Amino acid sequence: MAQRLQGMWSRIIAIAAVAAFPLLPGVPEFWVTLGGYIGLSSLVAIGLVLLTGVGGMTSFGQAAFVGFGAYTTAVLTTQWGMSPWLTLPFALLSTGLMALLIGVVTAKLSGHYLPLGTIAWGISFFYLFGNIEQLGRYDGISGVPPFSIGPYSLINSRAVFYPIWTAVLIAVVLSENLLDSRMGRAIRALRGGSIAAESFGVDTARAKLVVFTFAALLAGVSGWLYAHVQRSVSPSPFGINAGIEYLLMAVLGGSGYVLGGVLGATIVTVLKDQLQNLLPKLIGTGGNFESIVFGILMVAVLQLARQGLWPFILQLLPQAAPKAIDAAAPVLTHREVPSRGTPLLVIDKARKQFGGLVAVNDVSFTVNGGDIVGVIGPNGAGKSTLFNLLTGVLPATSGQIYFRGERIDGLPARGIAGRGIARTFQHVKLVPSMTVLENVAIGAHLRIRPGVLASMLRLDRDEEKRILAEAARQLQRVGLGEHMHKPAGSLALGQQRVAEIARALCLDPALLLLDEPAAGLRFNEKQQLAELLSRLRAEGMTLLLVEHDMDFVMRLTDHLVVLVFGSKIAEGTPAEISANPQVLEAYLGGVE
Amino acid sequence: MNSTIALFLAQDGIINGAIYALVGVTLVLVFAVTRIIFVPQGELIAWAALTVAALEAGAVPGTAYLLVVLGAAAAALELAREWRELTARYLLAMLATDLALPIGLLLAVIQLAPLKLGFTFNVIATLALLVPMGSLIYRIAFQPLAEATVLVLLIAAIGVHFALVGLGLVFFGAEGVRTTPLLSGTFPLGPLVVKWQSVSVLVVTLLVLGGLYVFFERTMMGKALRATAVNRLGARLVGVPVRATGRIAFTLAATIGAVSGILIGSLTTIYYDSGFLIGLKGFVGAILAGLGSYPLTALAAVFVGLLESYSAFFASAFKEVIVFSIIIPVLLWRSLTSGTHHDEDEEV
Numbered sequence: 001m002a003q004r005l006q007g008m009w010s011r012i013i014a015i016a017a018v019a020a021f022p023l024l025p026g027v028p029e030f031w032v033t034l035g036g037y038i039g040l041s042s043l044v045a046i047g048l049v050l051l052t053g054v055g056g057m058t059s060f061g062q063a064a065f066v067g068f069g070a071y072t073t074a075v076l077t078t079q080w081g082m083s084p085w086l087t088l089p090f091a092l093l094s095t096g097l098m099a100l101l102i103g104v105v106t107a108k109l110s111g112h113y114l115p116l117g118t119i120a121w122g123i124s125f126f127y128l129f130g131n132i133e134q135l136g137r138y139d140g141i142s143g144v145p146p147f148s149i150g151p152y153s154l155i156n157s158r159a160v161f162y163p164i165w166t167a168v169l170i171a172v173v174l175s176e177n178l179l180d181s182r183m184g185r186a187i188r189a190l191r192g193g194s195i196a197a198e199s200f201g202v203d204t205a206r207a208k209l210v211v212f213t214f215a216a217l218l219a220g221v222s223g224w225l226y227a228h229v230q231r232s233v234s235p236s237p238f239g240i241n242a243g244i245e246y247l248l249m250a251v252l253g254g255s256g257y258v259l260g261g262v263l264g265a266t267i268v269t270v271l272k273d274q275l276q277n278l279l280p281k282l283i284g285t286g287g288n289f290e291s292i293v294f295g296i297l298m299v300a301v302l303q304l305a306r307q308g309l310w311p312f313i314l315q316l317l318p319q320a321a322p323k324a325i326d327a328a329a330p331v332l333t334h335r336e337v338p339s340r341g342t343p344l345l346v347i348d349k350a351r352k353q354f355g356g357l358v359a360v361n362d363v364s365f366t367v368n369g370g371d372i373v374g375v376i377g378p379n380g381a382g383k384s385t386l387f388n389l390l391t392g393v394l395p396a397t398s399g400q401i402y403f404r405g406e407r408i409d410g411l412p413a414r415g416i417a418g419r420g421i422a423r424t425f426q427h428v429k430l431v432p433s434m435t436v437l438e439n440v441a442i443g444a445h446l447r448i449r450p451g452v453l454a455s456m457l458r459l460d461r462d463e464e465k466r467i468l469a470e471a472a473r474q475l476q477r478v479g480l481g482e483h484m485h486k487p488a489g490s491l492a493l494g495q496q497r498v499a500e501i502a503r504a505l506c507l508d509p510a511l512l513l514l515d516e517p518a519a520g521l522r523f524n525e526k527q528q529l530a531e532l533l534s535r536l537r538a539e540g541m542t543l544l545l546v547e548h549d550m551d552f553v554m555r556l557t558d559h560l561v562v563l564v565f566g567s568k569i570a571e572g573t574p575a576e577i578s579a580n581p582q583v584l585e586a587y588l589g590g591v592e
Numbered sequence: 593m594n595s596t597i598a599l600f601l602a603q604d605g606i607i608n609g610a611i612y613a614l615v616g617v618t619l620v621l622v623f624a625v626t627r628i629i630f631v632p633q634g635e636l637i638a639w640a641a642l643t644v645a646a647l648e649a650g651a652v653p654g655t656a657y658l659l660v661v662l663g664a665a666a667a668a669l670e671l672a673r674e675w676r677e678l679t680a681r682y683l684l685a686m687l688a689t690d691l692a693l694p695i696g697l698l699l700a701v702i703q704l705a706p707l708k709l710g711f712t713f714n715v716i717a718t719l720a721l722l723v724p725m726g727s728l729i730y731r732i733a734f735q736p737l738a739e740a741t742v743l744v745l746l747i748a749a750i751g752v753h754f755a756l757v758g759l760g761l762v763f764f765g766a767e768g769v770r771t772t773p774l775l776s777g778t779f780p781l782g783p784l785v786v787k788w789q790s791v792s793v794l795v796v797t798l799l800v801l802g803g804l805y806v807f808f809e810r811t812m813m814g815k816a817l818r819a820t821a822v823n824r825l826g827a828r829l830v831g832v833p834v835r836a837t838g839r840i841a842f843t844l845a846a847t848i849g850a851v852s853g854i855l856i857g858s859l860t861t862i863y864y865d866s867g868f869l870i871g872l873k874g875f876v877g878a879i880l881a882g883l884g885s886y887p888l889t890a891l892a893a894v895f896v897g898l899l900e901s902y903s904a905f906f907a908s909a910f911k912e913v914i915v916f917s918i919i920i921p922v923l924l925w926r927s928l929t930s931g932t933h934h935d936e937d938e939e940v
Contacts, residue, residue, distance in 0.1 A: 106923055124913045
């Protein structure tokens, strides 16, 4: 509680300091103007933080969205005579529609294609702005009216400072709320690659679109404000160079932290002003020499402090309080557990071919409710491919897979998760920077679905409490309760595997699929894992695990399936399998 | 538009497309070996053209000073980062390539430039000044980031572009230049008047592409680069020095950049910041071809050149909009065809 109060106080002090800045005696007008520009840039940089540092995408074209906001209000106020305040919804609408349109095309792209696309449209829009008659071509639109309250026009920089920084405050609060919610966790999970997120029902394409559009809307608000502060618009502040400067702000400030965007905007804006005064004097002629310093700064930050500068400030601030868990929150609804002994998962002649290679060759077997079934086989037997077929990561070439009587082959990973199959990964896929609790909470993504807007406005707190309580419950169930507030990356490998099991349990699965759960574990870690899995079975869970540690599966499983070169060569109880001559030959080599 | 104009535009487009092809192929090469999307390739091209122009005027080109600056920066940074591991032999080599060579070249250029020694000298001097820059830029900016993700490397590349454009302004000023072509005059070919200059551009481009083919298919070094492109770790395990491959890729990039710059200087007016758009157009070609195949990239780049040339005629104001917008349908197509299997699995 004390920590929470401290955190609140440091925020109130920060807000008061910003609010008092223009009123302090002796602060020159110019500094206040600069402060306004810092606020305008902060809005864009905050959006880029969410996009780049949190969502793992990036954009060099954010300046174009600023342009959409600015031109929309400039046209509406100068040509249609609208009041500046009333154009905000239109500015948001035009930016949002454009972002959706561009986002649908590009946000789904993986890796480097999105930033490349943003460079392309960043340049295109600059030339478009500069060539459209109605937008005044390269001269732009002048005579944009200032904001006004009643008869008072907000012309001087002290007056206009407040609307700008109010917008920044709202942006910070909305962004932090978004990150601290179900959708926020989904967005943060994007950086861990899409397969893990999709396996827990996250629609990664939608999550990307949400963050992309939100970032664009923040840029649009910045443009809307800019038009009425500057009182004119022209294409040059919305070109690709401006886009690169915005990205520098996000990277420099700390691309993983909302307030890092504000820090970056402050440094870059002040530095730019200073350099524009200083460098031409040093060099002797005029020109945009600050780009040399900015370029070097960008590379240096990436080389020396890839998290940006905000973490250094974060060390000085009081630690954020760990999330409160409300154990009394209503329990999330449970799925009906299949009864023991009935067929749960039926695999019928599943086949996967990669060109001429048959990785899984017409494999059939059944997993009954309440059992632990193991799939074993030497390296290259097709275990992982079979696993990928079951989890929807790869489509089967032929054959059928039924889960609780419903055909599931051909469903995407998300659809399979929705039907109650949860999985873990051979190579642990947790987001290292998120806490264990938050990672596990992603498992509950499909069980309760507060909306994005509700999350931003903090209307999701009841649902959020239930999600976190469930995540905490599953962590306690697997014995990681005491570690829940640590970053996932700080756990040992064995604990990370167990945390993945907790995340899978959080989905409330009817079937748990484990991909080589014992790989890389030490002896007593394996023993603990075996105990945990036996306990889950005793609680009614059905498990299917792929494994090549013979000892581990022999002691644990009820039923074993042996694959060799893609084909099933034997099936039965561990005792039957260990006496099967074919299996012995496959594992130990033939007797000469 | 009659057929004469159409043919004229086609000639123009193919010539520009040839330059874009050189850029596009370089980008694919650098990306394959280092995973860096080398946006600043355009700056090297502009610098090469500006260098030739300065030499033609008998002046000392800014690149001669820039090379000294880059060499000193690379040496200083490498000393600061790795002074513990550097051997005496490596230090000597560094002294020779990073300090002695640039200063020697600068002194030579100061002596020789006023003599206006002509085309061959200008080409040799431009190559000598530009080629070492590739490896220097790699060592300064990218070597410490060798293990970073594609996204981080791209952001760094944009940072380098920003810095180089600014440096270009300092060392060359804001004036535009145009150089004299290698071959002037024209000859008729059916209804078309062909410029000898066009022929020379095409021939040089084909020679460079052919040279690249021979390098990658026939030489050990080329094969090592290809191996690195396929699997960095695997290449390292069989003894390919991954660091060296980065430097070699960048040296190749600078070489091709210098050649492209020498060619383009006589085709259009080049300013200190013209490189960005030239580079990006090559890059549109590379993206159209999926950032993978060399021949497809070259073809796509020629297509970009043609598109630019015809849209300049029909809608000159929207020329750039059209050229850059063709990326969007390609990206759309890729986003529809590539499923979710494309798991980057990367941490920024």
